Amino acid sequence: MAIQPIRLFGDPVLRATAQPVTTFDKELRNLVGDLTETMLAAPGAGLAAPQLGVSLRVFTYHVDGVTGHLINPDLSLTEEEQEGPEGCLSLPGLRYDTRRAYGVVARGFNMYGDPVTLEGTQLLARCIQHETDHLDGIIFIDRLDREQRKAALKAIREAEWGDGPAPVVKVSPHSTFGAAR
């Protein structure tokens, strides 16, 4: 188990729909270990497998001193909502107030394949919704209103880690008139 590099906004793996886990083997337990270590080192309140480049429905959380994981989550949300600051390890340094359900009941499995239910309100509920969104290719800024999302995209472009201009691939010392792009 090891700390892995976290994929940043713009990486296509963050926009893919992750696949359900069907095999609860040692490889899966290693993935949960890597997610947990990377999340705690960051530090972050949660981390989803696509953020490590693995398109599987797995996430870990660390909220109010409790660390855990959930596989193939299925969420029931309360009608009551909350609004508060939210951030993401794939968008370092950015935080925006984001509307979420106040409470969640999440059904899924642990890494041994046993069915588990994870219930939470406030921060844990926010984390579960944020991480489950990652498994559907949704990033929290997608949940913002139009104006806020525009501001977020601008901040991303200006961020050091943000998408710069596409790198030009040189295949010849002579001009290729764009053919090498």
Ligand SMILES: [Zn+2]
């Ligand atoms: Zn995130």
